[in-house]
Structure formats: C-alpha cells, structure tokens
Amino acid sequence: MPVNPELQGRVFPSTPPYLVGVEKVREFSRAVFSSSPLNFDRDAARAAGYADIVAPPTFAVVIQEATLAQLLAEPDAGIDFTRVVHGDQRFTYTRPIVAGDELTATLTVASVKTLGGHSMVTAESSIVDATGAHVVTAISTLVVRGDE
Amino acid sequence: MNSSAREAKAVDLTALEVGEVVAERTFGLERDSLVRYAGASGDFNPIHYRDDVAQSVGLPGVLAHGMLTMGLAVQPVIDWLGSDGEVIDYQVRFTRPVPVDAVEGASLSVIAKVGVVDAAGARIDLTVTFNGATVLGKAQVRVGASGLAPVAPTPTA
Numbered sequence: 462m463p464v465n466p467e468l469q470g471r472v473f474p475s476t477p478p479y480l481v482g483v484e485k486v487r488e489f490s491r492a493v494f495s496s497s498p499l500n501f502d503r504d505a506a507r508a509a510g511y512a513d514i515v516a517p518p519t520f521a522v523v524i525q526e527a528t529l530a531q532l533l534a535e536p537d538a539g540i541d542f543t544r545v546v547h548g549d550q551r552f553t554y555t556r557p558i559v560a561g562d563e564l565t566a567t568l569t570v571a572s573v574k575t576l577g578g579h580s581m582v583t584a585e586s587s588i589v590d591a592t593g594a595h596v597v598t599a600i601s602t603l604v605v606r607g608d609e
Numbered sequence: 610m611n612s613s614a615r616e617a618k619a620v621d622l623t624a625l626e627v628g629e630v631v632a633e634r635t636f637g638l639e640r641d642s643l644v645r646y647a648g649a650s651g652d653f654n655p656i657h658y659r660d661d662v663a664q665s666v667g668l669p670g671v672l673a674h675g676m677l678t679m680g681l682a683v684q685p686v687i688d689w690l691g692s693d694g695e696v697i698d699y700q701v702r703f704t705r706p707v708p709v710d711a712v713e714g715a716s717l718s719v720i721a722k723v724g725v726v727d728a729a730g731a732r733i734d735l736t737v738t739f740n741g742a743t744v745l746g747k748a749q750v751r752v753g754a755s756g757l758a759p760v761a762p763t764p765t766a
Contacts, residue, residue, distance in 0.1 A: 485649075488648070488649045489649040489650065491645070491649070492642075492645045492646040492648075492649035492650065492677070492680075493646070493649075493677065493680035493681050493684060494636055494680075494681045494684055495684055495687065496684070496688060497684075497687050497688060497691075499692060509692035510692075517680060517683070517684075517687070518680075518683055518687075518696040518699045518750075519676060519679055519680040519683070519699070522650060522676050523650060523651060526650075526651055526652070543666070546703075547675045547676075547703055548702065548703060549700065549701070549702045549703070549747075550675070550676065550679060550700065550701055550703070551698070551699065551700035551701075552698065552699050552700075553697070553698045554695070554696065554697050554698065557695055557696075600700075
C-alpha cells in the first residue's frame with residue numbers, strides 16, 4: 462500500500478507536556494558520549510547563564526518521538542512501520558532545551574513524495590515551552606520502501 | 610575526559626578559517642552502548658539489540674541507532690565550543706548502517722571541519738566514518754553565539 466498523498470499538510474494534535482528532568486538529561490548525555498559539564502553539572506550550567514543543565518542537541522528526539530508515533534498510527538496514512546527507514550534528521554533551535562522545560566510538540570506533514578516506488582514523508586515537529594515560545598523544530602524524513 | 614581542550618582559550622567564531630579542523634574524536638561502540646541509548650532515548654526497536662530480529666528483516670545483524678550516531682557525532686563540536694557558543698541547527702542524512710559486532714563492537718571516527726564562516730556564526734561539517742566508509746551525509750552543524758536560553762521563564766511584559 463502506498464503512502465497516502467493526502468497526508469501532506471496534515472497537522473496532528475499537540476502532545477501532552479513533557480517535563481525535562483535533570484536525571485533524564487544526564488542519562489541521555491551519557492548515552493551519546495557527552496563529556497560537557499553543561500550537560501551534567503548544574504553549577505557549571507548556571508555559571509554559563511542557563512537556568513539548569515542543558516540537553517544535548519539531539520535530545521529533542523525524545524519529545525519528537527511521540528509525534529512520529531501519532532503519524533505512524535494514523536489509520537489512513539498507509540505507512541507500514543516495518544518498511545520505514547530513517548532518511549534524514551534535522552533540529553533547528555531557537556534556544557537549547559534545559560532541565561525544567563515543559564515541552565509540547567505539534568507535527569505537520571510537510572511533504573509526501575514518491576520516488577521510484579519508495580515514498581518519502583517529511584514530518585516537522587514544532588516544539589514549544591510552557592509559555593508557548595518556540596524552542597526547536599525537529600524534522601524527519603522517513604523513507605517507506607515500496608514492494609520489491 | 611577532554612578537559613584540557615576545554616580549558617584552552619575561548620572560541621572566537623569570527624576568527625575561524627574555512628577548512629580548519631576544530632575537533633576529532635574516535636568512539637568505541639559496544640552492544641551495551643546501544644542498550645544504554647535505547648533506554649535513554651526510548652527507542653526500543655529490537656534491530657538495535659537482537660541479531661535474530663535484525664537478520665529476519667534482511668540485516669547482517671544488530672545496528673547502531675542512527676540517532677545514536679547523530680548524537681555522538683556532534684559531541685566533539687560541543688566540547689570544542691564549551692560555553693562560547695551553541696548549536697543552532699544540526700542536520701544529517703543516514704547513508705550507511707553501522708553494524709555493531711557482539712564481540713568486536715564498532716569504532717566510529719569523527720572529524721569536524723569549518724565549512725562556512727558568516728555573520729550568523731559558522732557551519733561545521735562532520736565526516737563520520739566506520740571501517741573507512743562515511744555513514745552520515747550532509748552532516749552539518751550550525752553554531753552561533755550562546756546566551757539564547759532564558760535564565761528564568763519570565764515572559765516579556
């Protein structure tokens with residue numbers, strides 16, 4: 462089944478707020494081999510002008526993930542999860558994520574393209590803080606392989 | 610780990626030269642690195658920890674998460690920047706999988722080089738290789754001046 466071209470432009474409901482925890486940031490930072498004090502040490506982060514420890518640039522994927530789950534579960538999307546390959550990923554920041562942030566994500570399907578039997582779905586998840594201010598946009602291009 | 614590099618003089622983004630290598634690092638991935646990343650990120654796709662599942666979908670064996678490769682590849686840039694700048698945009702294309710052998714693991718090399726210098730800051734281009742072949746395409750990190758994060762969530766009046 463091909464990906465439904467009418468997905469393009471669809472906006473999904475915003476995800477419930479995600480509270481960024483200090484230990485979660487430290488755990489994620491260790492997992493991506495960070496050695497930056499800004500990711501672990503609250504005093505170092507505050508001395509550098511941040512409210513609390515800073516999350517690594519790819520931490521936004523943790524918040525984005527809930528929106529991609531919505532997309533994959535969409536009944537009329539026609540996206541077979543077992544055929545999905547992650548093609549591209551991008552994060553565009555207004556400011557870094559810090560512990561204590563309460564973040565909400567909203568996914569928009571930016572484009573659906575078909576190329577030689579494969580479909581490429583570009584999903585943009587805009588992530589905002591508790592005041593509604595933009596923090597980061599996470600953009601994924603998913604390649605859905607066609608029938609061989 | 611890289612504290613000596615961090616204690617060096619402040620990074621001046623305007624003084625960079627295109628082509629200059631700003632950071633280099635080699636990462637040793639083991640199967641437990643993948644399990645740790647799965648837990649930290651919430652990505653529990655079994656192709657990242659079970660050979661039988663990976664092989665059932667035509668893969669040679671367990672692969673590193675693409676997002677783990679993306680996440681570690683930017684770390685040499687973070688260490689180089691210290692608190693003198695921030696990552697404002699980071700993008701990659703996943704061009705080749707990284708199989709992680711249960712015994713041998715996998716070694717990933719990262720070289721970070723200045724691609725562009727302009728009024729907004731600089732673009733750092735990453736070359737990430739496994740077994741001599743690049744695994745990320747168009748891996749670009751935009752860095753700019755820091756100070757973008759609010760110290761307290763005080764909305765403007």
